[in-house]
Amino acid sequence: MPSITVQLLRGRTVEQKRAFAAAVTSAAVAELGARPGDVRIAFEHIEPDDVANGGVLASEDASRSGVLSNLGHESAAPATEAAAVAD
DSSP: OOEEEEEEETTOOHHHHHHHHHHHHHHHHHHHOOOGGGOEEEEEEEOGGGOEETTEEGGGOGGGHHHHHHTTOOOOOOHHHHHHHHO
């Protein structure tokens, strides 16, 4: 039984998660020979303050501000402000 854990920023819709689960289940069936009913997918929601990429919190990464705002999070701080916070 494939058990797949997906960590993502809070804010994805049920429809997005449903479509993702269907696509990943199809891939597990095709590539692993799993039965569809045996593919378990668990979504773990994380906050932008709980994950960092390249040493920068997602909540402070200005390059992620579009993604964050699309998910209903406050916009990321501008790079200069984030740098000042890190000092």
